[in-house]
Amino acid sequence: AQERYTSIRQKPATSLCGKRVTLFMNAGLLADLPSLPTSGAEGVGLFRTELQFLIRNQMPRRKELVETYKRVMDAAGDKPVVFRTLDIGSDKVLPYMKPNDEPNPALGWRAIRVGLDKPGVMRMQIQALLRAANGRPLSVMFPFVAQYEEFRAARDEVQKAVAIERKLGRAVPEKITIGTMLETPSLAYASKKFFEDVEFISIGGNDLKQFFFAADRENERVRRRYDTLNVSFLTFLEGIVQRCSESGTPLSFCGEDAGRPIEAVCLAAIGLHKLSMRPASIGPVKSLIMRTDLDALYDVICDARERGEQSVRESVLEYLRWNG
Ligand code: PEP
Numbered sequence: 001a002q003e004r005y006t007s008i009r010q011k012p013a014t015s016l017c018g019k020r021v022t023l024f025m026n027a028g029l030l031a032d033l034p035s036l037p038t039s040g041a042e043g044v045g046l047f048r049t050e051l052q053f054l055i056r057n058q059m060p061r062r063k064e065l066v067e068t069y070k071r072v073m074d075a076a077g078d079k080p081v082v083f084r085t086l087d088i089g090s091d092k093v094l095p096y097m098k099p100n101d102e103p104n105p106a107l108g109w110r111a112i113r114v115g116l117d118k119p120g121v122m123r124m125q126i127q128a129l130l131r132a133a134n135g136r137p138l139s140v141m142f143p144f145v146a147q148y149e150e151f152r153a154a155r156d157e158v159q160k161a162v163a164i165e166r167k168l169g170r171a172v173p174e175k176i177t178i179g180t181m182l183e184t185p186s187l188a189y190a191s192k193k194f195f196e197d198v199e200f201i202s203i204g205g206n207d208l209k210q211f212f213f214a215a216d217r218e219n220e221r222v223r224r225r226y227d228t229l230n231v232s233f234l235t236f237l238e239g240i241v242q243r244c245s246e247s248g249t250p251l252s253f254c255g256e257d258a259g260r261p262i263e264a265v266c267l268a269a270i271g272l273h274k275l276s277m278r279p280a281s282i283g284p285v286k287s288l289i290m291r292t293d294l295d296a297l298y299d300v301i302c303d304a305r306e307r308g309e310q311s312v313r314e315s316v317l318e319y320l321r322w323n324g
């Protein structure tokens, strides 16, 4: 099926109204990397580092992580890679760690909460990233940050690690870009200072949607009730776009919805112009973006919202059908 999209692989994802959308791929294993050139992705917008931890039956050593990250950076060459620090807990339980038996794991001790409370593994990971970069630029982002202070504390860990590497006489990256995922509604309402301070934000739509609607992302029964194209959710996302544009904060979206063509064009229409998705989705998403007038689609979304529709999906589908 990918052959269908070879003719547009090298083309930029530019909409009919001239908006340039940048499409990145999500990855997590070395086996994903050959998809970087073949998918037409402009970089890796989300490298889920926990997969390296989940596929083993014991904690990986720092040396192994350096080797893995180095191979990822080598394979990416000039294309950017955003490494997300360990996102464990909730649906991702490491087989060699004691499960923490929480009644609500999705709302529990996970991701950056673990990283800050028990920083050993995150420190090892950051050190491995710095060593793998060996002077090359590095981009790091933290999962599941719910408030400004958590971002600051996590960034301090990176800065401390850099200082240590320097002391040891090792090369440190020429540029380190430090950002965060936005996966809880709380972070969308953080102070202006946060938006000015963070170097980039990536919306984790899977978790953000689960918390926005209070609907477990793993529970088919409740998950399906709430459409991503629900007016409330789109309006909420638009608010984040607005805040980021006021502070000049680069913003992307990396949940599964970015890889669904209809959802992707709607996200682009409300101003999300950087989307990261599984490699196989890049072709279909790009193809639809290239055939869509995002300004006109935005009007369709606004009209549907004005009319009081619960979800803009039907109106959007009708518009896209009529416009080929
Ligand atoms: C998300 O929550 O949207 C996300 C990209 O992270 P993950 O799916 O790994 O939780």
Ligand code: MG
Residues within 6 Å of the ligand: 183, 204, 206, 207
């Ligand atoms: Mg998430």
